[in-house]
Amino acid sequence: MGNYTIMLTFKTEKWQEDIINKRLEIGRKIYNACLNELFKRYRTMEQSKVYRKEWKNLREINKDIDNCKKDDKKKVKLEKKKLLINKDLRDIKKKFKLYTPKSSKFKEALLRSVYVPMQHYFKKHIQQEITDKIADRAVETFYKYMYDGYGKPQFKKFGEFNSIENRRNSCGIIFKGNIIKWGKLKIPIVCRKNDIYVQTALGKDKVKYSRIVRKFVRGKYKYYVQLILEGVPPSKLNKDTISKGxxxxxxxxxxxxxxxxxxxxxxxxxxxxQNIDKERKRLLMKLKRSRRATNASKYNKDGTLNENNKDNWIKSNHYIKTQLQLREMYRRxxxxxxxxxxxxxxxxxxxxxxxxxxxxxxxxxxxxxxxxxxxxxxxxxxxxxxxxxxxxxxxxxxxxxxxxxxxxxxxxxxxxxxxxxxxxxxxxxxxxxxxxxxxxxxxxxxxxxxxxxxxxxxxxxxxxxxxxxxxxxxxxxxxxxxxxxxxxxxxxxxxxxxxxxxxxxxxxxxx
Incomplete structure (x- = not known):
């Protein structure tokens, strides 16, 4: 059975928003700690003699396979050797705790020693289920980089970690009776009675788990809950008709x-x-001029960046305002x-x-x-x-x-x-x-x-x-x-x- 998502708005007060922001910041630190640990293991593995030897053998065999013709018998032998080398590489990754079968719950065991002490310190704010999910997220991102050829994952900066979720609706972030309970925090949800789609979905299907999302809209943060439901989404007043053919x-x-x-x-x-290229370039140039004016010591006389200067960057009020304009443009x-x-x-x-x-x-x-x-x-x-x-x-x-x-x-x-x-x-x-x-x-x-x-x-x-x-x-x-x-x-x-x-x-x- 498939899943689908409905997103609803929170009816928050200022003190509740502060608590959510604090918990998202804790989640960011746990995510970065998990990602950092994975990078350490990966670098240590790359420096090991066994791994470098096997990787060199794999490259040589790939070159030989490319030089072989389609019906060459030598190609079959080389491909068998390649399978053995790949198996050896998997064993090496297991030793460095960087590989376990994707079908098992590998992510929890892989980083439990890293995030459990952190989670214990923040247990009033972040529950075990939620921490497990954050670790899952870090491992999935890293696996895409290591196996699927995606770009190198980046650490989350302050304010960049904007969503948090749990595994099931029975603990952690709980949805019940149009209210989200997260520890001692109770936040009502805006759920209109005349919204037929939402009312039908909630009446028909079970909520599997919830996700809290923070979005920056028109210069300020807004808070939403995404309810992940089991089943098929209801059709919107018979508008979602699907023909055969x-x-x-x-x-x-x-x-x-x-x-x-x-x-x-x-x-x-x-x-x-709309084509926003001209406006985007104008705002980026405005940011560049402002950055140079307020951080003159960070640049050399010829206009290049002074790498020896380690001072913090200064952002003027106009700079921050322009940044928000650019951000809003991308969101829209x-x-x-x-x-x-x-x-x-x-x-x-x-x-x-x-x-x-x-x-x-x-x-x-x-x-x-x-x-x-x-x-x-x-x-x-x-x-x-x-x-x-x-x-x-x-x-x-x-x-x-x-x-x-x-x-x-x-x-x-x-x-x-x-x-x-x-x-x-x-x-x-x-x-x-x-x-x-x-x-x-x-x-x-x-x-x-x-x-x-x-x-x-x-x-x-x-x-x-x-x-x-x-x-x-x-x-x-x-x-x-x-x-x-x-x-x-x-x-x-x-x-x-x-x-x-x-x-x-x-x-x-x-x-």
Whole structure:
């Protein structure tokens, strides 16, 4: 059974907010202590001769495997050796208390010696269950860095630890009768009687555990409780209707093409998001000038940072005010983006419950190009920037996560096709050939029934993605032939709609 979350506002007084802030600060210190201990163990392991020897062997074997051909017998032997080395590396990590099976409750045993003395000192404020959860959080973050290739985890600064939760609703943070009990602290929750969604959820499903969240909104902190409930969220007055059928989506960095049997759409992702680049740059420059003016001794005469000066940074009142403006701008953008993605996800599910999408590596698209290319005409270097700004603004990966979560409530999931084998942006189902095209070529010319027709590239890709075979590695040409006439009609209607509308068009649409 799945879980879902509802967020409600606290009805707090000043003294209650002070207690919550104090407990969040204690949680921050415990989190940093756990993370620090993990880093110590990791550094000690890296310096050990056994680990360095095994790691060197692994690198050499990986090089040999890359040099081998596909059907080489030597490759099979090398892969067996690689498995043995990986096993030895796991044993070394176990010795340094950095590896246990993820299926077991490894996190508690891993750091209990670190946080139990701290927790005992703060037991009036932070209970054992909550401390365990904080340790879980530190270990999960560190495991992502150590195994999954995520960035190095950072220690939480003062005021950055903004949420705390427990394991179950029976102890620690307890929700009962529209009141949150946390030790001696009792805080009422704003739960309106006319809020049908919340009342239905609380009446229908059991509260699994609670999470207290602090948000900085319009220059001051606001406090919320997130109730994690077991089950499926109630539909909002029959607006969350999910139709049956196949839907193909071709999602880019700024646009999304949607294709079903009855609807073809080419939409901008999060159209409500405003371009804040100019305002953001202006505020950052303002902060830089203020920082230099109030901390003159921290800089050298040539403008570079004086590394020998270890004095604390001074922040003026104007500096703090500008920081708050920037923070509020980011928060607003994030809220608008999430709301927009939720609306679009509901619309996609109203077209069909079997949703196909290409696998995309958005992190790779955000990175700068490795090679510096010189422009032959101008003699200058081309910019190495790629799609970082547009992905940061539109967050296409977030939309896919929201879609997948909504499908899971219906015991389904987002179906990801094999991008490299299907080649939806290159394939032509009429002559069954692949033709590679440049990114700026946004239209395809197809020879259909003796005529040449122009089809928008993203919409055609969505159409092909919708009609993939069950193996998710090839296009079903027969199904494409059946539905292509209807697709052309819907395609032409959508292109006309975009041309007539006064909305600003994205250049990647090619219209």
């Amino acid at each position: 196949s839907v193909g989506i071709d999602i880019g960095t700024q646009t999304i093409a949607i294709c079903s049997k009855k609807v073809v759409k080419l939409l901008e992702l999060s159209p409500e998001i 953008q994030a809220d608008i983006r999430r709301q927009s993605h939720n609306k679009l996800a509901k619309y996609i599910l109203s077209l069909g419950d079997t949703v196909y999408v290409e696998t995309m590596n958005y992190k790779a698209l955000q990175r700068k190009a490795k090679k510096t290319i010189i422009n032959k005409k101008t003699g200058k270097c081309n910019r190495r920037k790629r799609f970082g700004k547009s992905i940061g603004n539109k967050a296409p990966s977030m939309l896919l996560d929201i879609l997948d979560n909504k499908l899971k409530y219906q015991n389904k999931e987002l179906i990801k096709i094999n991008t490299w084998k299907v080649k939806a942006s290159q394939y032509n189902h009429i002559n069954q050939k692949c033709v590679k095209k440049a990114i700026n070529e946004r239209w395809k010319v197809l020879n259909y029934k003796g005529k040449e027709i122009k089809i928008q590239r993203d919409l055609y890709s969505a159409f092909l993605i919708m009609n993939v075979n069950d193996d998710l590695e090839s296009v079903n040409n027969e199904l494409c032939d059946k539905l292509f006439d209807d697709f052309i009609i819907f395609h032409d209607q959508e292109i006309e709609r975009i041309r007539i509308s006064n909305n600003k068009r994205i250049s990647s649409m090619g219209i």
